[in-house]
Amino acid sequence: MNAFEPDFSHLELNRVTSYLVATHHSFARDVMDDISTMLQNVREEQPVKEFAAIWDSFKAKMNAHMDEEENILFPLIDEIATSDDPHAVMKNAESDSVLSEMISQHDHHEDDVHKILELARNFGPDKTDSARLHKLYRKVVQLYQDLHEHLELETRVLVPRLLEFKS
Ligand SMILES: [Fe+2]
Numbered sequence: 001m002n003a004f005e006p007d008f009s010h011l012e013l014n015r016v017t018s019y020l021v022a023t024h025h026s027f028a029r030d031v032m033d034d035i036s037t038m039l040q041n042v043r044e045e046q047p048v049k050e051f052a053a054i055w056d057s058f059k060a061k062m063n064a065h066m067d068e069e070e071n072i073l074f075p076l077i078d079e080i081a082t083s084d085d086p087h088a089v090m091k092n093a094e095s096d097s098v099l100s101e102m103i104s105q106h107d108h109h110e111d112d113v114h115k116i117l118e119l120a121r122n123f124g125p126d127k128t129d130s131a132r133l134h135k136l137y138r139k140v141v142q143l144y145q146d147l148h149e150h151l152e153l154e155t156r157v158l159v160p161r162l163l164e165f166k167s
């Protein structure tokens with residue numbers, strides 16, 4: 001757990017979801033937009049080419065996933081957190097396969113996020129002297145670090161606590 005974050009294992013679930021949206025989701029969207037803007041003028045440069053080739057689809061996938069969480073998964077979690085019969089709410093939702101599909105998307109995220117960082121290393125400070133590329137590299141590192149924390153919070157705290165209502 002990050003030393004600056006509260007003990008999420010005991011925080012009400014609806015407070016965990018609103019924290020995720022206000023911090024990690026918002027940060028990821030902003031930083032991904034910054035990266036797209038910074039890429040505009042450098043995407044044809046040799047060290048950036050491989051990164052640029054997968055960037056747009058990575059960003060679209062991440063945005064679609066966060067939208068789905070905000071529109072489907074988090075409202076369900078909020079409903080469970082405030083319901084008198086959370087098990088019944090969970091049971092209803094479980095018949096909807098969207099839920100398990102959405103949770104399983106996290107399995108691929110770790111690989112995608114690592115891939116992005118790996119390709120950004122081609123324009124890291126040890127590979128090029130370009131100040132513009134160093135700034136871009138630093139943004140990708142910030143995105144990586146935040147997505148890593150974000151994913152940890154969802155897969156190690158939020159989803160397991162949600163699944164407790166399955167039985
Ligand atoms: Fe998320």
Ligand SMILES: [Fe+2]
Nearest residue numbers: 065069106154
């Ligand atoms: Fe997620």
